[in-house]
Amino acid sequence: MNSYNENLHSAIVSSLQSLDTEEQSLESQVNAAMFTLYHSEGAVITAEQNLAAAKDIFKSKSITQTETVKASNATTNLLNCVTQANQYVKQSTTNVAVCAANVQISANAIVRLASDISSIYSIVNAADFDSDIYLLARDAAELMNETAYDAELASQKAMEASMFTAEVSSSTVLDMAKATSSLMSSVLKISTADFDASSQAIVTDSTLVSTVRSTEKLDEGSLEMVSIAYHATTSAYALTNRELNLDLTVTTSKNDALEFTVDFNTIKNPFPIEKSHQSPMFPVAKYSIIVVKDRKKQTFSISNAENLLLTKGGEVIGLAPTDNHHIRQVVNVYSSLSESKEVVVSVDSDNDPIELGKSYVVFVLAVFSDEYKRKTGSYDDYLSAPSQPFTLATRLESIPGQAITVKPYVKGDLTDEESKLEEEFRAEQLNNIVDATDGDTLINYNYVMKFQSKENSDIALEYRCMLLPFSLDVSDKLLTVESLNFLIQNEIARMEVAEAQFDPEITRLEEEIYTEELKLDLLNKEYDALAKVLDNLAGSGALREETTARIDALKAEQKAKQSQLKGLKKDQDGKINLLKFLKEQETENSELVPTVASAKPGFLFNVAIAEQVYADSYTVAKKVPVGKDSDPTQWIAFFGPDTTDNFGNRLNDNEKYLPVVLSYSKAAAENEAAFVNVLSVMADTDYFPV
Structure with missing residues (x-):
């Protein structure tokens, strides 16, 4: 390979390797940011669940507190009533006892009087029976006996009233009311403490929700930023690979773990040739695929590839001639020959069987036709840069x-x-x-x-x-996996398209408007200077013929500049309106029009x-x-x-x-x-x- 091809190939390999390394580094950062955000979201969900539970507890404690306050108020009123009743009962007991004593004294006096009247009646009965005085004495004795009986009865009632009044257990009720009030005060103190604690728990949980949500949003932003950077690096690798490395890609099968597909673009013909149907892949005579262990891709060169091609072993997978601009080759690690039914195992460049769980890359070797080599005077073949690493693996069953x-x-x-x-x-x-x-x-x-x-x-x-x-x-x-992918694949893409569509025109209009503002400022200054000159000439007194002619010329120039100012101002207003419209259109087109389903x-x-x-x-x-x-x-x-x-x-x-x-x-x-x-x-x- 000549020095130019070597340097070009080295530059391509170096660029792809650099982008691949950066992509792997960003992928690690994405994973780290993803786990950080996951735990932050878990903290948010936990905090909000705790806040909801605290609100439920507060609601229950609030009801308990209200009922406890009502009960406490009732016991306080009861204690006051019982205290007052106890005082009244004591006073009543004293008063009734005094009353009973007085009634007893009165009854005793009446009984003695009745006894005296009875004695008088007995004397009159013996000495003067059936006389007027006898009749009066008899009536008096009967009335006194009745009065004495009533006095004895009143005395009995007074004593019973004193007894019943003394039996009223107001002091016991007071003691029970005091005990109940004390217990209710303790219950109120406990319920108030619980209520205050539940209220404080809401404040604490609300503060925690605010804190963890703020942290979650920062972590969400970090993940979005590093994901966008990762997406940009992936896009850059794909673009570089498409333009400089035949758009070589390898995809593994989801259904068959022992199958992978190699896709790449064919090399275009730089020179027109006649009878192109005789050389459908011109300038390439044949393409081959070589599977190499990932750890050996840095040392694998075109010399190694050509040596493998010369040995004609299973390390090189030859492709059938085609005139398509794109080649897709499905490689089955285990394949059988139709005639002998012998199973053939695909091998890598070291002649080792391709195995599950190991990392490989693919190289594409293009052998140019002899005619093309003679025309260009270069007899080197082409070896692509390695593809991105791939691993054959069995995908486990996903439960529906x-x-x-x-x-x-x-x-x-x-x-x-x-x-x-x-x-x-x-x-x-x-x-x-x-x-x-x-x-x-x-x-x-x-x-x-x-x-x-x-x-x-x-x-x-x-x-x-x-x-x-x-x-x-x-x-x-x-943030979910779906919304993150939507952000990268839809929203960012929409913004980029909108910027590419509107930004050049917006920039041009802004530059023109700025230039016209300078022109307007200059014309305004010239117009003001003409107005001053006209004012000076008009105030000079006697006007000569040449002065009049100059004034007319200045007025004509002033009128022209005024017309120019109007036209320029109108043109500028139109551009300002257009600029405003374009910015609104850019905003509308860059906004997230579709929504992400939950x-x-x-x-x-x-x-x-x-x-x-x-x-x-x-x-x-x-x-x-x-x-x-x-x-x-x-x-x-x-x-x-x-x-x-x-x-x-x-x-x-x-x-x-x-x-x-x-x-x-x-x-x-x-x-x-x-x-x-x-x-x-x-x-x-x-x-x-x-």
Whole structure:
């Protein structure tokens, strides 16, 4: 290869390598920013859940506080009433006792008087029977006896009244009222403290929500910025690769792990030739594909490629001649020859079989035709720069969202096999509890999760079941994977298109308007100078013929400048209106016209994040041993009161959660790159209420 081609090839390789390195660095930054934002969003969701719980508690405490205040007021009034009643009862007891004593004294006097009257009646009866005085004495004795009886009766009533009044337990009621008031004061103090604490909890949680949301927005902005930079670097690599490296790309198959596709553009013909149908790929005689280990791409050169081509081994994959401007070659790692039915294994440049889980790159070798080499006087062939690295891997099965169901746990609804699995779950949880002893620890379940899969016995995997909190009703929508992709692919692209369409015209108009403003300023100054000259000439007194002629000329010039000013001002106003219109159009075209549909879940969550969820926050499902081999495999998982969501928070009552299943490979560390973990289809999964 001549020095020019060597330098050009080196520059191309260096540019692509630099962009690839920068892309990998930015990808690491994107992942770091993504995890930071994920935890920030988790803090926001947790803070808002705590705030909602604090508001519910405050509402309950507020009702309790209101009722307690009412009860406290009632006990205070009761205590005042009982205190006053006790005073009145004491006074009444004294007064009634005095009254009873006075009545008794009066009764005694009346009885003595009645006794005296009876004695007088007896004397009169003996001495002067049936006389007038006898009759009067008899009547008086009878009246006094009745009066004495009434006095005795009144005395009895007074004594009974004194007794009953003394029996009124106002002091006991007062003591009970004081005790009740004291207890109610304690209850009021406790309820007031709870009310103040719940009120302060709202203030604290509100402040925390504001703080974590501010942090989340900063982290969101950081992720958006680094994602945009990553997207720009990816676009720059794609553009450079398209223009300088035949647009060489390698894509792996999602359906067949042992298949990949190589796409590249053919080299264009720089010179017209006759009978082009005889050389459809002119100036190239043939194209070949070479697979190289990623770690050896820096040392792989055209000499290595040509040596491999000379050996005619399986390291070089030859392509059929074509006149298309684009070549797509599907490479199957294992292929069979139709005649011998022998299986052929594709190998890399070291003649090693291409394996799953290892990183490779692809080179394209173009061998120019002899005719082209003679015309150009250069006998070098062309070797592309390496493609971006790719890895063949088996993509695990993604569980359909419709196949996932979560229902309340009911022991009677379980089959015998499912009941046995429940006991296994229970035993495993007991083993994980350090302080658990037989008979002392009870493990209950609230929910049962079931789903189906197509089991592949050749792959060691587990299904990690997670519960994601419903976050679509948070105070401010959180960034999701969908909205981030929409920002990069739609909004940024729309802004770039709008800027490319309107900015050149806006810049031109702004420059013209600025220039015309300078012209207007200069014309205004000239017009003012002419006006002063005319004023001076008009005030000079006697006008000569030449002075009159000059005045007429100046007036004509002034009129012309005035007309020029009007025309320039009108033209400028039109450009200003046009500039305003263009800016409005640019704003309208750059605005986010379409809206992003609410995605499940309402926060950042993908496979990379799901793989990092702590073991305490997911449950590994167990296979239900029922059905035939051809039937879908049934899986089951149980969730108890201690179950946490993906952020490690306990499940909240009256909340909704999204069940998600991560298909996770349990392959050894050296083989883990051979498998791609996947999430269940969250968009088709229903939330379930707790």
